Amino acid sequence: MSIIEVKKLKKEFKVKLKEKGFKGTIKSIIKPKYKKIKAVNDVSFSVEKGEMIAFIGPNGAGKSTTIKMLTGILHNDSGSIKVMDLDPKKDRKQLAYEIGCVFGQKEQLWTHLTPYDNFKFFGAVYDIPETVVEKKINELKELFELDSFIDTPVRNLSLGQRIRCEIVASLIHEPKILFLDEPTIGLDPVVKDNIRKLIKRMNKEYKTTIFLTSHDVSDIEKLCKRVIIINKGKVVLDDSMENLKYHYLNKKILDCKCKEEVNLSGEEGINIIKNKGVNLKIEVDTNKKSISDALKLLNPDNIIDINISNVPLEEIISNIYNDGE
Amino acid sequence: MEVRKEFKLMFTSAKYALMREMLNKVTFFSNIIFMILNNASFIIQWIILYSIKDNVGGYSFKMVMLLWALASFSFGISHFFFKRAYNLSNIIMNGSLDNYLVQPKNVLLSAISSDVDVSAIGDIIYGLIVYFVCGFSIDTFILFLIFGITSSLIITSIAVIVGSLSFWFTKSEGFADRMNNMITNFATYPEGIFRGVIKIILYTIIPLGVVSYIPIQVLTNFNLINFLIVIGSCILFIIFAFIIFNRGLKRYSSTNLMIARI
Amino acid sequence: MRKYFYIFKTELMSNLNYVFNVLFSFIGYFIHILVFFYLWSYIYSDSSQVINGYSKSQMIWYVIITEVIWSVLAGRSFCRKISEDVKSGNITYNLNKPYSYIGYLLSSKMGEMSISFVLYFIGAIILGLIFLGSLPSINIIQFIIVLLSCILACIISAFLIIIIGLFAFYIEDTGPFYWVYSKVILIFGTIFPIEFFPGILKNILSYSPIYVVSYGPAKLFVNFSYIESIKILIAQVIYIIITYLLCLLIYKKGEKRLNVNGG
Structure with a gap:
């Protein structure tokens, strides 16, 4: 059974063109010129339950746009999306209970609070009873090895520790699908490797479907069995990691x-x-x-x-x- | 049920943000105390004005103080619980809404109640002190609390409405700031000094009539119809704020304003 | 001197683009003046009445001028910028540059203020003419002296804000100090002339910075006298020297503190 089903997905952006200098500013106010960018152009794919899928492409290929559409942040122009049989455009709230999101460049945690307090906050966001949250935190603490710093304010944590906490925060409500948008961006290789291991372990433990974007090939080489490569808004390749490795890596x-x-x-x-x-x-x-x-x-x-x-x-x-x- | 959960989350947010602010005790208390002093300094202004003339705009000194009490109290509530409403343009422009869009909660409420303004506690305390100095009675105190809440909800709604303009116009932040400041500016002067067009504006575009003037009238001389007008306008403003924000959110979702950041 | 001129020039150029923003913030100024116009119109029962030596039109012109000096300063963001420079350690980058940090702050601030000063001043005069119909009696030489006094007032105000901003060497949050400062200026210097306050307070105020940053230039504008103008200009020069030295002193002390604490 496929858990994500995307058909002929399209998304276009209008970008205001601005000429340089003061004159250009005036011009763009009086008579703005627009350029249309096809950020996502006719993308179709499906993801099976429990799968770990890598969605890769260079910067500006349409990865983030796609992930934003899958999670209901952006609305698609045409085509259809079904995530757990829900339409992200219409059932945003319902869908939110089922998915978890980690955006590598955007922090969701309160930096002055400890990870523990943060997790409890996210428990409240997803209406989880106190006792259940406590249990869940303990469980995830083990899995992600947070023991040594769970009571240290987030602002004092290293980048790698923070991202681990971000991931745990997005798992508090036991999502069926976890979206990871560039989770390892800006991390050093050793930390990257550690994060990958933890993600893999989590997938094994909870059978959570993982949808991961990255522009770093090594990220997915070690994590995913299946790869979708996207470039200029189009799917370039949708194949098993093994084939990709054999032919191109x-x-x-x-x-x-x-x-x-x-x-x-x-x-x-x-x-x-x-x-x-x-x-x-x-x-x-x-x-x-x-x-x-x-x-x-x-x-x-x-x-x-x-x-x-x-x-x-x-x-x-x-x-x-x-x-x- | 839904609503109760939203409120619970709102208070949890406020609690957590407050915990953060209290990490530095000196800053925390100095913020509150200085805000009280800040507000109190205006008493000097009114003492001097009333030494020149014993009625300003039809208000006695006590009524001006009551006006200040209500303004300070309601602004305090609004800025404490909905600090980010006054920052909404920024939130929209820097893409922070994404975080709230993936949560199963109302986006507007989560966005505007995600931080607290500590100095606003000073406003709330100052408002209450001045109210009690002006004279306490059970029924006016209940009215004072009710109007404190309606006024704070109305000015929050206005902040949301002008902040939401950023969904359409990228440079509307300055306008939103102006509008919010304007309300603060007018709210502490007796309505009687204004005449002509300004007075009409104060009852329409800048709705200080329902934020300050009518509540003060009702507080000093109860009138059911005026009371209901305030309650009704409050509800209308809230509905309007939600409609505008949701319209904008739809636009946000379908255009991705922040294309430059991808 | 040249390097300060360049800092001034760059800031001025980058601010040309913000002319629109200045015009926008002028709306806020306009609202203030509007409120005071109505307030004083109510309090003065007729236009021939004189309160503490001020006619209604002089009273409103007084507020128009003092509010220009205050608005042009945009003190809050300036103060915050300095405090953040201190706290983030940005200031240490400036320690080994071939210019003084205070000189840098003042020249960049002046660049920023020049545009808004010109726009505000023109706007304020137009606004006053619309509300009141005529200027106070003042000839062109006197007007130039008033302008000079306004500029000196801006410089002293900038120094005072720098002093508050530099408190960040010692305290976490300089915000509350700025509030108190701004309220003192507002109540004692902007909305009422010094003559409105009772005996002792009046004497204290005429020696305080308020005399030079708001009262002086505005008083000259509404009721010019050459003797008064010489007094005010001399007081302003003395205050510039005092505030500048104070800035230097706090900066040097703070710098030492930074070195001891290792930034």
Whole structure:
């Protein structure tokens, strides 16, 4: 049974164009010019119960707009949305009891209060009886390892601790679906990893459906079984993580500084992007050559500095486009 | 049932915000005390005016004090419980409404009651002190409380209405501020000094008639019809505020004013 | 000197765009004047009556001028800005810049005020003419002296606000101090001339800052006298020096405190 059902979703924005300078300001007041932007253009997909789905795309691709429409913040121009058989446009309040939302860039917590007080407040928002809230807080405290700071005012917490509290706050009312909009934005890799683990554990424990947006591929690589990639308001790919990994996430970028020049041309699975003597940038196809083999070729003793990174999302998308043609 | 839950949440919000403000005791109490002094300083103004003339706009000194008591009390209630109503433009413009839209509660109520203004406690206390100094009786005190609530609801409604203009006009914040200040300005002067067009405006566009003048008349000389006029206008203003806000909210949801921020 | 001129100029330019905002805030000023116009019209039974040496038209012109000086100052946001600079530690960035923080504050404030001063003053004169029909008897030289006195009043007001804002070195919230200050100026300096207060209070007020930031220029405008004008200008210069030194003193003390506490 699908828990989210989206068909032919469309959303257009009118943007006022403003020319530079004082003249431009006057002009835009007297005769405003508008540009229409198709933020979401004919998007369809469905999500099954208990699924962890990643909704990714570069900045401005329409991720946030879509998530805002699914949660009832924005109204769609056309197409249909069913979230737990409810129409977010009409049944906003009813839907609110069933879903939880964490917007990475927007804080919902009261910063001067402790997480504990905050959770109790959200209990009141969702009309949960005191005793039930207490029990729930204890349970989530265990799961998200909040014990050491549950009585510390939120303003004194680190960013990672805060986001954990944000997530817990949105789980107080046991939502069936959790929307996470860029939950790991601005976090360092270790904290990111920790948050991902916790989200995964929570999904296992409560069978909560998770709808996650991100512009960071590694976020979802570790979390989700299914990926929807969106770009310029259109779905570019809707596939299993495994397929995506096999076809597009198999490449890593190695950027290294060596003591002596190394000649790698002609090696299978290695593509030289930049070669400026001791500064070398290569792309390694891990289906053909493992990272450790590549490192061996470079000779670990020869490496002064190295940086291994994923292929940027923009590049993956352009690859997908190219494959389609 | 629904309504009761909304109220419960409103009070929980106020309680939590108050807890936050009380973290710094010195700031908390100095805010309240200085606000009382602030209001009290106007007594000097009226002492001087009444030393020149023994009636100003048909009001005796005591009536002006009663006017001040009611204004201070009702402004205090409004600013304490609905601080954010005076900040609504900002809330709309910076996208904070999103947080309330994903909660199963009335968006307007959650938005405007999510913070408290501590100095407003000083207003409330000052209003009560001045009322008691002017003279206490059970029936006028009950009326005073009722009018305190109706006036605070009316000025809150006006703040919501002018604040909601930000749904349509991006630069209406200044106008909203002006309007709210204007009401404060007029509310502490006897209506009798105003004449002509201004007087008409004060009973219509800036509805101080039902916020201050009629309640003072009823307080000094009870009149059922005037009493009902105040209650009725209060209800109308509340309904109007909800209608305007909800219209705007629909627009917010269908256009996303904050496209620039995506 | 040049760098202060540049700070002044940048602030002025960026504020040109806010001309509309100034016009908008003028509505608030207009409302104040309107209320006082009606109030004094009620209290003066006829236009020939004189109360404490002021005719009705002089009384209303007095309020028109004092309110201009006060409105142009926009003290609340200025005070808040300074306090926030102090509390957030922004002020420490200014410590090692090649200009004095006080000089920076004053020149940027003056840039901001010049536009609103010009607009307010023109608007105020028009408003007064509409309400009262004629200007007080004043010739062009006298008018220029009044303007000069108004500008000096603005500078002293700005220094006084800076002093209050810098209290943030010592207390968490300077807001309440600002309220009290604004109420003192309003009651004792803006709505009534000093002559309206009883004996001792009158004497105290004529030595207080109120004499130089509101009473002086407004009194000159409604009832000019050369002797009075020299007295007021000298008092203003003395007050500028005193308030400036006070700003410096508080700033230096606060700066030391910051260094001790490590910001």
